[in-house]
Amino acid sequence: MSTNASSFYNRKIYNEALAKRYGSPRSLDDYLLKAQIMDYEATRAQFEAYNSQWKAERPATGSIYWMLNSAWPNLHWNQFDHYLHPAGSYFGSKVGLRQEHVAYDYVRKCVWIINHSLDREGPRKIKVELIDLNGHVLGSEVTLSVRTRPNTAKNAGKLSIITKIKDVAFLRLILVDEKETVLSRNVYWLGTSVDKLDWENSTWYHTPVTEFPDLSALRKMQKAKLTLKLVKCISSNGTRVLKLENTSSVPAFFIRLHLVDEHGSDVNPVIWSDNYVTLWPKEKMLLTVSYPENKLGRVEMSGGNIKPSEISLLSGSYDS
DSSP: OOOTTSTTSSSHHHHHHHHHHHOOOSSHHHHHHHHHHHHHHHHHHHHHHHHHTTTSSSOOSOOOOSOSBOSSOOSSSOSBOTTOOBOHHHHHHHHHTOSEEEEEETTTTEEEEEEOOSSOOEEEEEEEEEEETTSOBSSOOEEEEEEEOTTEEEEEEEOGGGGGOSSOEEEEEEEEETTOOEEEEEEEEEOSSOOEEOGGGOOSSOOOEEEOOOOGGGGGOOOOOEEEEEEEEETTTTEEEEEEEEOSSSOEEEEEEEEEETTSOBOOSOEESOOSEEEOTTOEEEEEEEOOTTOOEEEEEEOTTSOOEEEETTTOEEEO
16 A cells, blocks of 8 residues: 555454454455445544544544545545545545434443534434344333434443344434434444453554454354346436345345446445445335436345345336
């Protein structure tokens, strides 16, 4: 990633965390998937942590993410890669920076409601659910009732159901207004512990981790089955509306949608409303994708526990 005089000459620090958290990579594709998962987690956590504390007694004055895009091909540390692909880090940032948002605090095991707007306020509900890797509900659905005010962040309450995690589980937070309009949807994959940091031995570029949570069970999940259908074309701006549905009884973890043209080449630039998504059993989600109108091609679909597949944007649907 840099010259041999740099602290960032290799990926040793990064690779240790990847292998200990998610298991040693079994192939290049497996390594790349886990790198996107790690980067999604890290960037979302950075922005959510700052946003939850921006009104604290001793707030930070700002947050900077380095960097936006890569000047040359690399594997890490950008929101867009050299070829303009939006990375896992981009979508982690996008989730963490929603105007009205609900976030999980890994350390305090509580939920924060964050409002970046200047004029939105009123009653809100946070729908909370925890399921295991087989889709079984670990705790009854919990609904937290809160009120939000513009330009604020506050603690909405502690989650007692987190203690029911036995190995690895998925936590879903959905923020809705009084009309049940979804304002934010957020999914976490959690183990029974969090990273333990050795702050006393921090350097300017690294804080050692003495214990990593074991999330390797994610790669042993049952295969999920998805359908992806073209719902609507908006020819004025080259936007397609797609419906992604998990038709199986198990969660679909970290699903990536990737646009290619009729020859199989990447379509860039491309704008997705969301990506690298995790769906509950039987859950449906509408996504939009915008790209140059003259690029008619296919959407490739891959992820943590699905069989790679594709949909033609001309024919309209595909079942994995």
